[in-house]
Amino acid sequence: MKTNTKGWYRAHEFAQLAGVTVRTLHHYDRIGLLKPGTRTSSGYRQYTERDLARLEQIVVLKFLGLPLKEIPDLLRDESALFDALRRQRIVLSEKRRRLDRAIAAIEKAAQSLRSQHGPDWNLFTQIIKEIEMQANSDWTKEYYSEAAQAKVEARKHLWSPELQERVSKEWARLIKDVEAVIGEDPASEKAQALAARWKKLVGEFTGGDPEIQKGLNKMWSDRANWPQEPQQNFQMKPEVQTFIMKAMDCKGAAR
Amino acid sequence: MKTNTKGWYRAHEFAQLAGVTVRTLHHYDRIGLLKPGTRTSSGYRQYTERDLARLEQIVVLKFLGLPLKEIPDLLRDESALFDALRRQRIVLSEKRRRLDRAIAAIEKAAQSLRSQHGPDWNLFTQIIKEIEMQANSDWTKEYYSEAAQAKVEARKHLWSPELQERVSKEWARLIKDVEAVIGEDPASEKAQALAARWKKLVGEFTGGDPEIQKGLNKMWSDRANWPQEPQQNFQMKPEVQTFIMKAMDCKGAAR
DNA sequence: ATCCGCCCTGACGTTGCGTCAGAGTCAAGG
DNA sequence: CCTTGACTCTGACGCAACGTCAGGGCGGAT
Known part of the structure; x- marks a missing residue:
């Protein structure tokens, strides 16, 4: 290890070694991403060879477009x-x-x-x-943050074909069932049961991630068609959607 | 023109027509990009059909990645x-x-x-x-803002081969000349003449754009090699660079 | 009269640093 | 020993394009 005669690096040289600016080092220090092990008595940062290794990893992940605040976790796990x-x-x-x-x-x-x-x-x-x-x-572009989009995409790939099959069939049945009772009271037991089924399905589809569900609701609130992602088309009439929304609202209010 | 029964749009409908949010409209209003022609007495924004046309143009340019602050000029010229x-x-x-x-x-x-x-x-x-x-x-990636990068790229295409040839030769000669007087006083007439030639060449290379020059100086200030862009390699010794910098500083101080 | 939905204006949050400003530190040269 | 000059430090504001409350009016329907 030729860590220079001192055994550690000062900010400027360290930054040059890794191809970043001193300001970047300050930033990383402040947000706790990369803290130099020690400081001199006068407050100068002392970076070591190990810090360099970490910084290089950070730079790589940043290059891949990963947000800084996720990087600590990624380097740990x-x-x-x-x-x-x-x-x-x-x-x-x-x-x-x-x-x-x-x-x-x-x-x-x-x-x-x-x-x-x-x-x-x-x-x-x-x-x-x-x-x-x-x-x-x-569709994801309109209703999801970039981070959430990533999650959605990830889930897509976690979906086994069987699960997809099952969910899509259940969804079709559910929509049919809802259409059958569409004139009735949204607070009725029947409607409430449907709302529960609905909620459960959404949970399975979104993997329980609240961020994804939020986006889904946002989408439903101003459009009434389901993404035609794999091959299925979950298009439903606006009334179906309205009815379910009402039913779920009732439940929320009755809580 | 079916501008609705009123003859104008309220924020929400207008936003939906163009596929943006109300907040976006507020934003554009504040920065002066798109101001509704009139307001109601109570302060409600009243958007017209003409506003819609403009907003659509704005959306298109934004989609292409153009910064909002440039858009007014682009729509005018x-x-x-x-x-x-x-x-x-x-x-x-x-x-x-x-x-x-x-x-x-x-x-x-x-x-x-x-x-x-x-x-x-x-x-x-x-x-x-x-x-x-x-x-x-x-190299541009390291020293230029995105906007400046665009300018640099654009200039590349404006460069005739002859101009390139001429500039590169002049540069080589200039570097040689500087090396010859490198021990002398940076404030001497010889040095000042060289500094002037330097400045002129930089001007030709950058097209006089201050932003590009700024990036160039930044690069020189921590690296001492010229971009090996076309085929030429304008590598120069650090002393050459230091000398020229000093000479130009003298001139600045003597102003 | 009241309610619901839409409208308004601040004002702070976001992402990853750039860019001063003001002030201290360190090693070399006079 | 003192002065440079090159670095270093800590705030703190700026940027791009809005998102997201918070707090408080307007308007039309019931």
């Missing part, structure tokens, strides 16, 4: 790390798809604008809006 | 818009390349980790660092 990497791969692919769409939009627009003599905003807007629509058909 | 779109395409491609690298990193790492029985941080770190290096060989 290997399985969490692998999990995060799997999720992150999916997130990154999705980001790339979005970028591709944006690039395609620019190119298409530029093309049509060159062929015209002047700029045609209508055409321009239309072209890009079309491509935007494609993006929006990816 | 068509040539500026085209220019921005050209630059943005380059920026987006570059972003995509970075994403690709990150994805490749994860996949490579995952692969090698699967073949091992346990996780091997060294290997892992190494793999990703390699890929990171590729990214860093793209």
Whole structure:
């Protein structure tokens, strides 16, 4: 270990070794991500070889787009790390798809604008809006934070085909059942039973993650179709949705 | 124009029409990007059909990754818009390349980790660092803001081969000349003449853009090699750089 | 009259540092 | 010994584009 003649690094050299700035080191220190083991009597940070190893790991994970506040956990728990990497791969692919769409939009627009003599905003807007629509058909984008999106994506892959099969069938039956009693009192026992089934299914689908459920509810609150993800289409009439919402509200109020 | 029975939209409906949130409208109002023409006596925003058209344009440009604060200019000046779109395409491609690298990193790492029985941080770190290096060989990333990067990229394409040829030759000569007088007084006339030539060349290379120059200086201040962009290598000894910096400082002080 | 839904204006939170400002420290040169 | 000059430290504000309360009005329907 040629840790320099002193046996430790000062901020500037340490930062250069890892290709970051001194400010970054201060930041990491403050948020507790990387604290130098010791300080001099005058308060100078003393970084060691071990700190360098950790910093390099941090830099790598940051490069992969992982948020700083998750990194401590990931460095402590290997399985969490692998999990995060799997999720992150999916997130990154999705980001790339979005970028591709944006690039395609620019190119298409530029093309049509060159062929015209002047700029045609209508055409321009239309072209890009079309491509935007494609993006929006990816429903998670609208209702989930990036972190939650990752979770959703991760869950998708945890889903065994059988589980998918079962849930989708149950959902179809449930929707049918609801349609049958749609005129009745949302506070009736029948309706309440349906609401309970509904809640349970949502729980299975979301894996009990409150963040994912929140997004789902948000979606239902202004759209009435289910994501057409695998092959199934859980489209339901607005009344079905309204009814269930009411029934669940009753329950909440009756609590 | 079926602008609703009232002839104008309230925040919520207007927002839904354009696929944004009310908060977004407030934001755009505050920053002056999109102000409703009128307000009711009680302060309610009244959006018109024309506002909708503008908002749609804004949404499109935002989708393409353009910063909000540039959008007003772009909507006013068509040539500026085209220019921005050209630059943005380059920026987006570059972003995509970075994403690709990150994805490749994860996949490579995952692969090698699967073949091992346990996780091997060294290997892992190494793999990703390699890929990171590729990214860093793209020098602009380290010293320019995204906006400035776009400008740099744009300039690259404006560079005629002859201009490139000329500048690179001049630069080589200049470096040689500086090496010859390196022991002398940075305030001497000779040195000052060289500093002037230096400044002029930097001006030609950067197109006079202060932001690009700033990045260049930043780079010089902690590294002493020129980007090996086209084929040329403008590597110079640290002393050369130090000397020129001093000479330029003298001039600044003598002002 | 009242209720529900929508509207308003602050104002703080987020992410990862950049960028001063003001002040102390350390090693070398005069 | 004192002065530089190169580093170091700790705040604290800035940025991009809103999200998310909090606290308090408006408007139309019942």
